[in-house]
Amino acid sequence: MEQARTLEFAPAPAADESPLARARLHRQLTVDEAARRADLSPDEVQWLEEGRLYRFPTPDRALLATVLYATALGIEHREALELAGLPVPPIPFSANPWRRLAAVGAIGLTVLAGVLAVVLAQSPPKQAPSVAAAAAATLPAPWAIKVVVLNGSGDIVYTRSVASRVQALSYKVTHVGRASSFNYPQTQVYYPPGAEAIGLRLAKQLGVPVQPLPGGLDPRRLVLIVGPQRGPGN
Numbered sequence: 001m002e003q004a005r006t007l008e009f010a011p012a013p014a015a016d017e018s019p020l021a022r023a024r025l026h027r028q029l030t031v032d033e034a035a036r037r038a039d040l041s042p043d044e045v046q047w048l049e050e051g052r053l054y055r056f057p058t059p060d061r062a063l064l065a066t067v068l069y070a071t072a073l074g075i076e077h078r079e080a081l082e083l084a085g086l087p088v089p090p091i092p093f094s095a096n097p098w099r100r101l102a103a104v105g106a107i108g109l110t111v112l113a114g115v116l117a118v119v120l121a122q123s124p125p126k127q128a129p130s131v132a133a134a135a136a137a138t139l140p141a142p143w144a145i146k147v148v149v150l151n152g153s154g155d156i157v158y159t160r161s162v163a164s165r166v167q168a169l170s171y172k173v174t175h176v177g178r179a180s181s182f183n184y185p186q187t188q189v190y191y192p193p194g195a196e197a198i199g200l201r202l203a204k205q206l207g208v209p210v211q212p213l214p215g216g217l218d219p220r221r222l223v224l225i226v227g228p229q230r231g232p233g234n
Contacts, residue, residue, distance in 0.1 A: 019083035021049040023073050038072035120140055142170040143221050145198055149176045152184030152225040159226040161205075162187065166224065169205055179225050186227040192216025 024034045024045075031049075035042045044065050047055045048190070056062035081088045147166050151159040158176075163176045189210045191199025195214070199222055203210035206224075213223065 018049045018051060020073075023070075023075055023079065023083060024049070027073060029073075034069070034073065036138060038065075040068060045069065049229045139197055139201060140220060142202075143172060143201070145171050145222060146218070147171045147202070148221070148223045149173055150179035150223065150225045151177065152179040152182060152187075153228040154182040155226075155229060158229045161210045162224070162226045165206070166202070169202075171202065174221075184225050184227045186230075188225055188227070190223040190225065192219060192221060194219035195222065198222065 007075055024031075031042050031045050031216070033043045044056070047053065048062075048066060048069055051139060053059075055063040075083070078088055108181070132225065133194060135140070147160060149163040153159075160176060163173050167173050187208045189199050189203040189206070190213045191210065192217060194211045195216075195218075198220065199210050199212075202224070
């Protein structure tokens, strides 16, 4: 019974079957199933497959039914040529997008590899970071450094302006006062033992010289003695 049912739904194509019948059987459709897909009656499907177009009321109706049936079966141009016994051209390159994309991708990778090779050959060797840059990267942040600003020229107004400039650089100004004398010829940064790196950093930011202190216990405390104002940098 099961075998008979299978033969009913997917009968083997006979040698004298029409092209439309072969297309339907290739899709394993019965006449009723194909008729429902094409919105035709089973009789109309059989008329088309048997070539009895005269059974249709008008030639236009026969032509329309043929178009509906072929569209419902999904017959494409290449299959239509094959069903008609005509030569079928080879599949064009554009009909296989995956193969085209793979070929284009391979060409792109080849070009990219060539460009990278040229760029890498022309690029200078990467230099190791300088000792100064490495040291600067390990310095404590300016806000962690205490700075004592002293008036060494007698101009307290200018001394306070320099202190404000130091604060603007994020340093912690802990005291603004008077130096031991007003005879300092220029503004200088003084650093205690172990604080040379942070002293050099502040001196470079202010554009002034730097000098070591003979003593001191806090490596994060600097002394800035402000000399006379001689220009925008001092």
